[in-house]
Amino acid sequence: MADPRTDDRAGKAARPPDASMSLLNDLLSHPVDEDYAPVAQRRRGGTREHTPGGMAGLMAVLVVFGLLIVTMVLQTNRAAPAVEEERAQLIERINEEGEEVETLRQTATSLEASVARLEDRVLSRSRIGQALQARLLRLGVLSGTIGVRGPGIVITVDDAEDAADERAGQVLDTDLQKLVNALWVAGAEAVAIDNQRITSRTAIRGAGSAITVNYRSLTRPYVVQAIGNPDTLPARLLETEGGRAWLDLQVNFGVQFSTETRRNITLPVGAPPPIRFAQVPGSDQQ
């Protein structure tokens, strides 16, 4: 070869023009450190001598190598159980706290029941008390602190079936708000969505992709139950602004909306957080 740039490195013929680019080729055909070959070439004439220094170096390298490997393995082994343990502890704590919450909730429910019983007993003794009791009952129905039962309608709403335009056909939190408001306007006395009673302090809002009511996430389809006059409620609902908006949604976006009347609907107690600070002005209660 008359190429002046002929590589003097071992066994290298003229390099193909793409030599510097073919990384994988290079990797596969020259996996040995290139250094071994030229050194061997240079030494071809002489004999392979074992110098004590070289031997010591080799030994040292392998000691380091063994140390590295063992250290790494030990390190990995040490880290694994720690991570696992941390995870298990977290899960355990979550479960414990969940149980605690459940116990407290049960206690609260039973205490509320006994308060109601005591209240009943005290109030039913006097005429004023009985009037108060009737008023409490009425207010309780409206504010959602008492479970109620009665005739009404059940509305089932869901996202549009054809998911061609997913965003447009989705039931939003504002849609449910409109529907609930429309129900109140139409004369509903008590409303619940997916068995979550709507009280004066209920929030219906979107949290990510889910809608929450009373801070509980709901799943589709949404079942809205309303107690009221089953004969007039559906018709009056469609006359309200919210009802018309829902008709619009149904026609234009294919959002599913179906109404049926029921003889008997039971709605649960909504559990609004107790009022601690607000007071009626002029009342002498502390």
Next chain:
Amino acid sequence: MIAILGLLIGVGFGLVLSPEVPLWMQPYLPIAVVAALDAVFGALRAFFDGIFDDKVFTISFFSNVLIAALIVYLGDKLGVGSQLSTGVIVVLGIRIFSNVAAIRRHIFHA
């Protein structure tokens, strides 16, 4: 012979001392170990090829380890640490594989 002895001494040291890896070293050690593995398999192949040289091995071992750690360090500084680590592992993995294949050919003639 002396190589196996050295390896055993290193493993023994590791087991007895079981050194704690300092925190700043932890991201670089795995890559360094793989680089060391690559150098060792390269040396083993060169040994079977009859061109092994202890000086070359010593230097290539330490430079491999150092460069691997350096690449990861640089990648960390540039914000591509994990990608670069993956790249280094892939390249070294391919080298280790083909070296081991060559060793296999030497030993089993297949």
